Amino acid sequence: MRRVSLVFGGITMASGLAGVPLGAWLGAALLKRFPRAHPFICGAGLLVSAPAMALGMLLTQYYFYAPFVFMFIGEVALNLNWAIVADMSLYIVIPPRRSTAEAFQILISHMLGDAGSPYLIGVIIRFRRYGVTEHERAVPKLFVTCFVEVIGGAFFLMTTKYIVRDKQKVDRAIAEAEAHGSEASHSQAQEENVPGE
Template sequence: MPPHPRGAVNVARRGLIILSLINLFNYVDRYIIAAISESLRHSALHISDLQYGLLGSGFIVVYMATAPVFGALGDTRSRPRLIALGVTIWSVATALGGLAWSFASLLAARTMVGVGEAAYGTISPSLLADYFRKEFRGRVFGVFFLAIPVGFGLGLAIGGLMDAHFGWRSAFFVAGIPGLVLAALALKLHDPPRGIQDDVTPSARAPRARQGVAAAYRALLRNRPYVLTVLGYAAYTFALGGMALYIVKFLERVRGVSEGQASVGFAAIVIATGLIGIALGGWLSDRLLKVTKQSYLWVSGIATLIAAPLALVGVTVATPAVYWTAIVLAQLLLFASTGPVNSAIVNVVAPEIRATAVAVSIFTIHILGDVPSPTLIGAISDATSLTKAVLIIPVALLVSGAVWTYAAKKGIEA
């Protein structure tokens, strides 16, 4: 049953807190491997740069391949149960990574993490959209996606510290435990009627819900604002996927920063810029919604366009004061795009197909984004140098910002 009106706010806030905590440990798990990359290279597994890139790409391939399945289930089945299932799978798979005896076994464990995260990642935005009305979603998704910088930063810090004191295997064991507790909490989440916060009546929801997955895919392909937003997101994800996996390696190998300083230092930057950037981007895009319906795309597009040249400075200038400053400013602007672009995706599609829309978005941004980017950067690095390989990152950011700004300027309505 739906919650009593007096308790609806508390139900929504509780849901936001639990889903945000799950998202936090999702990113701790996903990026803890970045902190132990050099240790894996020198371990008995002898992970090369190309194999390291494949670990990231392999996870994403499975993640995107299973996302449409969970997206379809998320539009028709119990969302809390599906989320709990996903969290349990990726928590167990993470811990299994610590038992790896070869590259193949580590790759298998990391790909299973993708199955679990696909369940959670596709369904959570749909659930949050049914907890909060449209005018609050920029800030709501801002809170939800604060998990990215904090989780990424904690992943680097925890991974680096565990690696330094107990070895790289311990990092996987520690990262997998919290998810099992959060899976139990997810089972108790309220699952409101789809579209309840969008003034869509049950009689209007039912016919569209029965049309099936094929009809939902056709509707998404005809939705030009959705298509442009997702294509821009793919270029953005290409850049961030490469940056997330290689920035610590770049700082250590090319800039000569010590292992502990690189992982913990960059973790601090990610957390600080993420907290400020995501909060600012969510607040600003919600405020500008009164001025333009394209506020989410304007904020994302302009911020990313400015971030592109800063990222270029960050990977080409050897002076520490300059490249650290450029990295900080670029990260701040990139995080400002996170909440708005995800708000744009859920707002531009019908409530009944939101989980499917998020699933298609996940599939697209990964198959065009961070599936190829880690492997491509690793291959270029092995063939030439890491210094040349990372130059592809600012180019992808420029493309992303241009697409989002174009979509906002055209002001296309669904």
Template sequence: MTRGRIFTLFLLMNIVNYLDRYITSGVLPLLKEHFHATDLMLGSLGTAFMITYSFTALPFGIWSDRWKPHKVAAIGVGIWSVATFLSSFAWSLSSLFLFRSFVGLGEAAYAATASAILSGQFPKDRRSIVLGLFNLGIPVGGAAGVLLGGVIGAQVGWQAAFALVGFPGLILAVLTWRLRIESSAVDADAAAPAGWRWNLQGIGSLFRNPAYMLACLGYSGISFAFGSIVLFAPSLFVRDFGYSLGQAGLVTGAIQVLAGLIGAPLGGWIGDAWQKRNPRGRAYILTLVMTLSAVFLFFGVAMHNITFFFFSTLFMLMHVGVASAFILDVTEKPLWNTSQSIALLIMHLLGDIPGSAIIGYISDRTSLSFSISLLPIPMVLAALFFLAAGLRSHVRFVSQGSISSS
């Protein structure tokens, strides 16, 4: 299969990935009413997903560094699709918590492999733009999840929303399993040595890599903010902006799609261009866009201004391909899947695992508007961490499996 077709398949999977993940956000007001839940309880649904997602990504990453990454990805797609369908049978909030945990398990296998597979198919100087286009799945799939959840949920109930979105992933899982990828991120001249001793040494080298660890902390700040915004934005628009459930889903979806279609490829293009002129270019663009996103979010909440919300989302989504590329830039190629997995663990453990629950807790005691107005704080911290990562990248800057000076 040509790399263009491989890219298209993985893009479709990424769209379905985020559709299944954020379907919960679209039906959140219905779940609140059906289960008589607090915002803290609803926020725990996002925590359930992220706990399994984060803690199982590492073993999947290590496994895919030694087996066929695309088959690991296919297994993950199948698991999350079945779990999404089973969510429609939830009889309590606890059972829904369980099903969403299995969605996280499946997505962990996919997330630990996808970026590395695609990075191995394209030249390094196109890495940000390729991953930026790939990560259009975040706004497109996320918006589709919110929109379909709101529309289907309002018409025929939240159960039907979960049931309908679970099927497409099963088809994509079969297609991925049958792939024949001649070269991947783990290719012949950069394959990881066998044995668990190498695993431990490799993992230890990542934790001793300042640029990598700082980038993971930057990712954590983004994860804390973005996960909470996506989960609670429709509810915010219903409660404070006066929208109906259907209107809130439509507005949220439109913002994500438009901002993502512009922001993800634009951020990737700027990141690649800046990187060619300055070896810290990707770190600098991450610092800039997260700072701007934080400013627009603060004023968007304070002024109830949808336009500011759009620009905050636009700048937020400019990070997606650039941040993934930066993680790979400062990581040895034989550890690409493992490094992605550890980054996922750190970013979610410090980011959206506690984030959605914390925002829900604060909302229950103040207001949802106030709790979301606090999110620029982790966004600014993310900007500072990426800046520090760029400044430290001269200590250990990795390119195509070899350590070099930047």
């Protein structure tokens, strides 16, 4: 059991080190040709991660190495969205509100993920206490993650419909603000150059 925890921790670290930069690189490379690339990569990553994680969990009773391979694949796919989600949160929000948007994105992701998940797992275990082994009690709580990944993937794919329009709105708002600021500074400069009466 100690070896399993060590190997799983190492796989989680390695998958983060591989997945986050890979997601950022894919996002930058594909966005030039495909403006909906960011939410598509996030959605595809979650939809690839869910079956890989499920296979990894299902195979734990029968194999030692195969579950780790599937968990690595699943976690790399899951980590593709870290940098991209932060980027999307910023470019669909006007500059004065970006720090607030990023703060809310971090708060909500941790609130619904890190903070809420232990309680949810406890509720699920409570319903699965009777007449089953410890492994059988653990399996459903772990599959909740896969279920949530599929829902998240579907929402990201729905986002592909709106992301370009929302980014264009922000770009227009920025251009209008810059034009208005330029006009205001130009007229102020003209007023300063007018000789006094």
